[in-house]
Amino acid sequence: MKMTSERIALDKIYKRRDRYEIPDWQREEVWNKAKKQKLIDSVLRGWKLPKFYFLLTNDSPKEYDVLDGQQRLSAIWEFFDGELKLTAESAAEFGAASYEGLPDDVSDAFDDYEINFDVIEDAEEEDQKEFFQRLQEGLPLTSSEKLNSIHSKLRDYCSKLAKHKFFLETTSVSGKRYAYFDICAKVMVLEIEGLDCGTRFDDIREVFLQQAGFSGNSAVAKQVRKSLDLLHKELPNPDKHLRNRTIVQAIITFCCHLQRVGLKSQQNKILAKFIDHFLAELSKQVELGQAATDHDYVAFQRTVNANVKSGPKTRNDILLRKLFKYDPSFYSEVPQSNSLSKSLDEQISRLAESVRQLIYEVNNIYSGHHGKDLFKPTNKTIKALTSELSKPTKGMDDYKAFIENLYFIFRESIGTRLEGNLPPSFVNVNDLRTLNEHDVDHGKQNKAAKKKKELAAVFEQFSGEKSPSAVDPTKFVIIQANILSALELDMRKLAKADFDG
Structure with a gap:
């Protein structure tokens, strides 16, 4: 040593x-x-x-x-x-x-x-x-070592599952001190009892004892093994990002959730690309420290570092929200539980508040250079910022009102003060409003068709659909969250911009 x-x-x-x-x-x-x-x-x-x-x-x-x-x-x-x-x-x-x-x-x-x-x-x-x-006074036994001594068929199944190739070939986790068994035990308990179940030793021990007669042919057992098969097949071997036990558990649990609600085989590769994207971005945001730009990744890592009962559910909700942003088409595939709806509403509220604070911050910086605000306060923008921005969109009418409010804030209120340097999301807001207003039907037919196609592409990047009229009304809330996320990111960049020019 x-x-x-x-x-x-x-x-x-x-x-x-x-x-x-x-x-x-x-x-x-x-x-x-x-x-x-x-x-x-x-x-x-x-x-x-x-x-x-x-x-x-x-x-x-x-x-x-x-x-x-x-x-x-x-x-x-x-x-x-x-x-x-x-x-x-x-x-x-x-x-x-x-x-x-x-x-x-x-x-x-x-x-x-x-x-x-x-x-x-x-x-x-x-x-x-x-x-x-x-x-x-001695190296304590790990919870996994203590759990491994319990007589239970669930324990036996976790021991068997821990030998799956996914752990040895795909993850970068060391297998010492029953690490793979620890991951499997937590995954199985969460699948059996639900995401609100605790994953400390006493919680898992109780489930092991309750499931003394557990069957390896049960639906839960087959589902977890199917998820491990999928991850082993589709993810890189080895995957340098899968090096933390809690993160590995979160990814397996997430995959089990999607399998349970009907993940299609043709979506497997998209899911694998998303997982790789998510873990790479998580690593990047952690490295940024206090300069991190995405609250969700910071919150995810916080639950990894602290063993709290709400951790598994928080991680799964964040993974779902990020999946919906990465590929909005998944939103229609996942049944909308009350907890997920609440999670999205909370995200929208947080994003709206963050955007409000960033507008205030940018105005202070800009006025210090130019003697006036970048975002000019008007009755329309004040109303939009104080109440309308954080109101979840529940249908087409709400969505149109949301885009109209964004237009007042991010296009009308700034006038020509950022001419030639408009952030991409500000331009997108203008395009989304134009699409809502059908303001492309005049002029030459070929040019109008080209413009419609361009506007449809803008909407598709936030929604996975080409037109608001084709969207399931329940999906507008994820579109709202995706647009606010893009605006927040550009506002953070704007807060660091040089306004001397």
Whole structure:
């Protein structure tokens, strides 16, 4: 066993947080809020933290199991994410309760604060146990090791499933300490009990005992195996993005969900491309750290780093929303549950609020250069921004009103102030309004036909259909979410633009 001492700045480890796996036995204990606040206060004061211990599990890129220090890392990541606030006393001393609100010199010092850690390499199981006997009175049994001793046919099936080629050939997860069994156990429990079921040791143990007579020929068993077959066939072997146990569980569960609602065989390759796209974008957004531009990916990664009961459902909802954005045609294939509808409504509300805040931010920047707002406030734009933007569209009339409000905000209110430099989504809004107004029927027939085709292509990128009249009324809400997502992204870019020209 080899050990080397290293140091790393907090902002750097935060941007690489997807490379640090939390072993399941580390997830059982959860610090309370006061303990987390005390840790952040110590860091802000520059006080030295106890050493962290990481086990190297992959060399390119370097990935680790967190053997000691998980709760400290979780608190640090929560503070970066805005999930953890300082006490009133600490906030008064350091200038704000949240990371985002800290004065630049304080947040810079927090970013640059370095933790000391030892990296353990080439460690055999016995070496690890001996090390932990000296560090903290013995290496705890993983939940998977404890579950593996339970007499249950569900346990037997999970053991059998863990030998599937998908784990060894497709994922980049190490199979040590029953890691594949752990993934299978969680997938099976979620499929049997539903996404609201907990996945801690006690939760899984109870289901194992209840399912002592589980049949490997049951519908659930066949469905999970079918999903593993699909993923092994369609995804790259190996897939460099499938290196985290929780993410692997999420992808299998997601695939099971789509199989259950009738995924067609001709959609398998599209699904595989989406999964690859999603995981690549997730990695990119995590690397951006505080500069991340997509709330959904940040929220997804947050559930990976923290073992909360709502995690599986949150991850599945995010995957569904991203699939609908990637290929809107899938929306018609998936039955719309109350929870999914609520999730979409919440996403629209969040996107609308984000766009509102970004307009305010961009106006402040633009007026500092030009002495006037970029988005000119009018009665129409004020009404659209204050209430209409976040109202979920439930049919054609709502959709037309939504596009009209966007036109007031992103075309009419800015006039010619961005002439020649309009963001793509602003141009799209104008095109979508033109399509709604059928304002292309005049002029030469061949030019009108060409214009109609171009407008149909714009609508299709948000909806998967060529015309609003061909859309199922229930689908307009996902179209609304897709348009708002595009506007939010362009607004974030605009907030960083140089308005001196």
